[in-house]
Amino acid sequence: MSKYFNPEERAEDLKDFKIFLAPLKGKAGQLMQALHHAQDEFGFIPTEIQELIASELRIPMAEVYGVLTFYSRFTEIPKGKTDISICMGTACYVKGSGKVLEEIEKAVGVKAGHTTTDGLVSVTSTRCLGACSLAPVITVGHEVHGRLTAKDVRDLMVHLKYDEKARKEAEEFLAKEAI
Numbered sequence: 001m002s003k004y005f006n007p008e009e010r011a012e013d014l015k016d017f018k019i020f021l022a023p024l025k026g027k028a029g030q031l032m033q034a035l036h037h038a039q040d041e042f043g044f045i046p047t048e049i050q051e052l053i054a055s056e057l058r059i060p061m062a063e064v065y066g067v068l069t070f071y072s073r074f075t076e077i078p079k080g081k082t083d084i085s086i087c088m089g090t091a092c093y094v095k096g097s098g099k100v101l102e103e104i105e106k107a108v109g110v111k112a113g114h115t116t117t118d119g120l121v122s123v124t125s126t127r128c129l130g131a132c133s134l135a136p137v138i139t140v141g142h143e144v145h146g147r148l149t150a151k152d153v154r155d156l157m158v159h160l161k162y163d164e165k166a167r168k169e170a171e172e173f174l175a176k177e178a179i
Contacts, residue, residue: 002046004078010042017041017049021056030057031067035074044078072126080115080122084108087137089128096149097136101125103150104138107157 007014020037024030034053038045045068054061068074072085086092086101104123105111112125131137134146138153140160148156 002048002076004044005042005046005048007048013041014052017052018056021053025056026058031059031064035064035068035071039074044075046076072124078115078119079124081120082141083122083124083139085124085126085129085139086112087127087129087131087135088125089132091132092129092136095135099150100136100138100148100153103153104157107154 017038020041021034024034031053034057035045038049038053042049050064050068051061053059054064057064068076084104086097086104088097088101101112101123108116108121108123110116110121110123112123115122129137129139129144131144131146134144136148137144137146138148139145140156145152145156
């Protein structure tokens, strides 16, 4: 059992997911659709869900795992409420995505591949986001931000309240207002 997934706590979500999978049962070519739905439903795809997908779609577990680990969109561990993905592909890297990543890590307070302790933000390094003409590129959730400099990143993180210092200041302000 995954240390991040408790089937009893997610019983309703599991029921809904099984209902979603029912019309896909035994049909070829439905794995990506099932994985996308699982990622959206659970926020990650633990072993238990992978096994369920394999069983319901009648495909080998190795196929599910192979596709899941090939695409950076899917994850086996929970991500934060918002995922900030930084493209490290050739075009983006040459145009400074390494410095952009450093700024994001500094602003958010976690390294790539990790999630903030409050569970709000994950930072992900990825190979290509498919927007090479906008290099360097990041996505914040489903929003694409391109042609970024280190200063742009600092401003964006503060504006989006993903900057660790800005979040703490906002929390302190709200706590004072509540008194």
